[in-house]
């Protein structure tokens with residue numbers, strides 16, 4: 001029997017609720033309960049999906065029919081909720097960023113170890129079909145050696161007040177760059193931020209991550225209407241270049257292009273080799289559904305999630321380093 005609770009049914013939590021309700025009707029889980037301190041919100045969503053709702057998460061702690069909990073509340077609340085739930089014997093999927101500082105992230109990883117609970121973090125792009133396809137092709141050497149990774153996330157909307165773009169968006173890039181090149185951490189991070197609207201809460205950031213042979217560049221902004229809601233990733237290899245539009249999980253674009261080098265009498269000549277571009281179709285799967293199915297599998301099998309607490313903790317460490325780099329105006333070395 002797998003019973004799931006979702007705590008927090010705001011902008012993102014309602015997507016968890018919708019997806020679990022699909023899994024419920026597909027018979028992959030047995031029960032869903034939703035919880036929000038905003039009763040109106042919980043009631044509306046509960047009625048929409050015909051799911052029970054509560055307003056006090058403490059009711060979940062002693063409920064033997066609930067074994068897994070999605071925590072989709074504002075990030076500053078993640079630490080105490082995840083800790084209390086794991087200590088009460090619940091497996092936990094906590095949204096990203098896992099916590100707002102590294103000490104809390106380290107403690108959650110320790111609590112998961114000492115209690116034997118599953119601790120998964122909502123690093124959704126590790127569950128994105130096009131990212132998984134790209135990762136396989138990189139590992140097989142199809143792109144050659146990876147020279148540059150470039151991630152862009154632009155939108156135009158009211159900025160969050162609880163965190164800036166580094167913790168809200170850049171946390172995805174820092175994790176995905178490490179994932180794609182099989183590294184736990186970069187050698188260094190250099191970042192620059194702009195806080196035009198709120199003191200100390202950046203609405204635009206540029207992050208450069210040095211991995212030695214490869215550099216990852218991330219550009220995040222909430223005040224950029226020029227591209228619509230824009231989220232993409234470009235990976236430049238020595239043999240081919242790949243591009244993903246994160247909003248289209250069913251497509252991976254390949255540019256069969258490279259800069260060739262020829263050594264003619266001690267003189268290096270560069271030339272462009274262009275064999276065209278094409279799109280690889282990928283069977284459609286919704287990244288959030290993939291993520292929640294993985295959580296359910298981990299609950300049943302006790303395997304470590306591919307977006308584990310340790311992965312979430314490293315992402316927090318990198319986000320913290322990026323903020324420190326921007327503040328101090330210098331590279332942070334690991």
Ligand SMILES: NC(=O)c1ccc[n+]([C@@H]2O[C@H](COP(=O)([O-])OP(=O)(O)OC[C@H]3O[C@@H](n4cnc5c(N)ncnc54)[C@H](O)[C@@H]3O)[C@@H](O)[C@H]2O)c1
Pocket residue numbers: 007008009010011012013035036037038041055057072073074075077095096097122123124168
């Ligand atoms: N993985 C992703 O792509 C993604 C996307 C968006 C947001 N997020 C993350 O999801 C989390 C929530 O973000 P959001 O934009 O949905 O926030 P939100 O403010 O829209 O919703 C948060 C909800 O949590 C409720 N809440 C707060 N404290 C609670 C408590 N103690 N018990 C029960 N309910 C409580 C609030 O009433 C609210 O309804 C954040 O950590 C955010 O970073 C992840």
